[in-house]
Amino acid sequence: MRRMKLPSHKTKIVATIGPATNSKKMIKKLIEAGMNVARINFSHGTFEEHAKIIEMVREQSQKLDRRVAILADLPGLKIRVGEIKGGYVELERGEKVTLTTKDIEGDETTIPVEYKDFPKLVSKGDVIYLSDGYIVLRVEDVKENEVEAVVISGGKLFSRKGINIPKAYLPVEAITPRDIEIMKFAIEHGVDAIGLSFVGNVYDVLKAKSFLERNGAGDTFVIAKIERPDAVRNFNEILNAADGIMIARGDLGVEMPIEQLPILQKRLIRKANMEGKPVITATQMLVSMTMEKVPTRAEVTDVANAILDGTDAVMLSEETAVGKFPIEAVEMMARIAKVTEEYRESFGITRMREFLEGTKRGTIKEAITRSIIDAICTIGIKFILTPTKTGRTARLISRFKPKQWILAFSTREKVCNNLMFSYGVYPFCMEEGFNENDIVRLIKGLGLVGSDDIVLMTEGKPIEKTVGTNSIKIFQIA
Numbered sequence: 479m480r481r482m483k484l485p486s487h488k489t490k491i492v493a494t495i496g497p498a499t500n501s502k503k504m505i506k507k508l509i510e511a512g513m514n515v516a517r518i519n520f521s522h523g524t525f526e527e528h529a530k531i532i533e534m535v536r537e538q539s540q541k542l543d544r545r546v547a548i549l550a551d552l553p554g555l556k557i558r559v560g561e562i563k564g565g566y567v568e569l570e571r572g573e574k575v576t577l578t579t580k581d582i583e584g585d586e587t588t589i590p591v592e593y594k595d596f597p598k599l600v601s602k603g604d605v606i607y608l609s610d611g612y613i614v615l616r617v618e619d620v621k622e623n624e625v626e627a628v629v630i631s632g633g634k635l636f637s638r639k640g641i642n643i644p645k646a647y648l649p650v651e652a653i654t655p656r657d658i659e660i661m662k663f664a665i666e667h668g669v670d671a672i673g674l675s676f677v678g679n680v681y682d683v684l685k686a687k688s689f690l691e692r693n694g695a696g697d698t699f700v701i702a703k704i705e706r707p708d709a710v711r712n713f714n715e716i717l718n719a720a721d722g723i724m725i726a727r728g729d730l731g732v733e734m735p736i737e738q739l740p741i742l743q744k745r746l747i748r749k750a751n752m753e754g755k756p757v758i759t760a761t762q763m764l765v766s767m768t769m770e771k772v773p774t775r776a777e778v779t780d781v782a783n784a785i786l787d788g789t790d791a792v793m794l795s796e797e798t799a800v801g802k803f804p805i806e807a808v809e810m811m812a813r814i815a816k817v818t819e820e821y822r823e824s825f826g827i828t829r830m831r832e833f834l835e836g837t838k839r840g841t842i843k844e845a846i847t848r849s850i851i852d853a854i855c856t857i858g859i860k861f862i863l864t865p866t867k868t869g870r871t872a873r874l875i876s877r878f879k880p881k882q883w884i885l886a887f888s889t890r891e892k893v894c895n896n897l898m899f900s901y902g903v904y905p906f907c908m909e910e911g912f913n914e915n916d917i918v919r920l921i922k923g924l925g926l927v928g929s930d931d932i933v934l935m936t937e938g939k940p941i942e943k944t945v946g947t948n949s950i951k952i953f954q955i956a
């Protein structure tokens with residue numbers, strides 16, 4: 479009998495693949511260390527490189543028999559610095575620099591900006607943030623093709639770093655022509671999920687969703703990245719339309735007063751949890767591990783707190799894309815998750831019940847998933863088994879963060895992959911027409927259950943006008 483071992487952590491780990499990890503060997507190690515979602519940041523690299531990464535992730539995931547979802551993160555409206563001679567320049571306080579829209583190689587005095595209308599976005603006195611706010615400039619003069627500025631806070635500026643002008647009104651659509659090209663590429667390569675950067679309102683999400691649908695990829699997840707104040711203001715509608723959200727703290731921490739981030743993170747996670755939509759907490763979680771083998775105490779605590787806030791997934795960016803210790807960073811997250819999750823039960827269920835208390839969410843699935851929680855608090859249940867068409871039932875159970883694994887069974891590969899964004903859900907891809915006996919046979923065969931174990935299974939028996947999950951049963955394995 480093949481004995482299967484479930485992962486040691488229920489929190490999902492998203493790792494960005496970059497120059498430090500884009501080889502078969504490193505991808506294999508990332509998966510073994512606990513990576514559940516491979517993120518490709520389309521702001522960097524070429525389609526050729528991206529295609530190779532996708533192929534390697536699929537191949538290694540199959541070889542190791544460990545499911546990994548692929549998230550294509552679009553560049554969106556982010557304005558960026560162009561190429562700089564030698565990779566970076568050192569900007570010093572008080573120096574004058576010219577930001578030009580001409581396509582040149584940058585140096586100490588002239589920095590190229592990859593956005594033609596850049597001078598139209600700023601006026602004298604405006605503050606410009608480079609590299610996630612690490613470097614600050616003030617505008618002195620605006621010309622047709624360039625902006626003169628003075629350095630208020632200096633540092634090393636690397637090629638292709640981001641530019642934020644928090645006050646600027648961006649007149650362009652959140653989904654750029656380049657994003658459309660990338661979505662086409664993503665569809666061709668069967669990517670599971672799209673990360674929509676800088677969404678401002680629900681229409682940005684709906685546009686992306688309808689583009690995917692029109693191109694036969696309506697089952698691709700759309701993760702709305704919350705990284706500007708508009709998105710916070712319009713959060714409820716965005717959440718409603720998106721399949722999941724990412725708290726993109728990098729840009730968010732520049733676009734909004736940074737001290738508001740902790741409370742905002744908690745509020746957004748709570749709302750996403752209540753709707754049963756997966757939420758990823760992103761950026762700088764273990765950033766010191768880009769250079770060091772051991773993270774700071776503050777970083778370890780940040781990961782643990784995000785988990786206690788109710789995040790489904792935690793994300794690594796430069797730590798795994800360009801860092802010196804990518805594997806150690808994933809292993810570190812897995813360790814923090816494992817230990818923290820043991821303490822969350824008293825938090826998770828009680829808290830979610832409190833949140834939902836008094837909210838009338840009159841759907842059958844809502845009632846069913848709430849009663850599952852009653853059941854698992856009453857009797858020792860080994861697993862929650864959920865056959866699912868769209869993954870929705872599994873996600874609604876996942877929001878309570880039960881201590882039992884939620885084993886989800888679906889015939890659709892994409893549905894299974896996208897359950898890799900949800901806390902505590904372990905998906906199995908099944909043959910068309912599978913039934914409840916097939917599920918029991920499978921988990922018995924894998925050694926996940928033995929005789930006398932009690933399991934809970936959700937069911938969807940069509941009756942009258944009702945389709946989808948409409949009942950639960952609790953039974954003992956023979």
Ligand SMILES: Nc1ncnc2c1ncn2[C@@H]1O[C@H](COP(=O)(O)OP(=O)(O)OP(=O)(O)O)[C@@H](O)[C@H]1O
Nearest residue numbers: 494495496497519521522523553728795796799800
């Ligand atoms: N594929 C890559 N090639 C080169 N550098 C990369 C790559 N991926 C990430 N990086 C580096 O790691 C840093 C952090 O990664 P991250 O994915 O958060 O990107 P970002 O540029 O901050 O943008 P975004 O806000 O669009 O996600 C980047 O700024 C870049 O320096």
Ligand SMILES: CC(=O)C(=O)O
Nearest residue numbers: 726727728729760761
């Ligand atoms: C991930 C990302 O885009 C950010 O933190 O800004």
Ligand SMILES: [K+]
Nearest residue numbers: 521551552553
């Ligand atoms: K991006």
Ligand SMILES: [Mg+2]
Nearest residue numbers: 705726728729
């Ligand atoms: Mg961002």
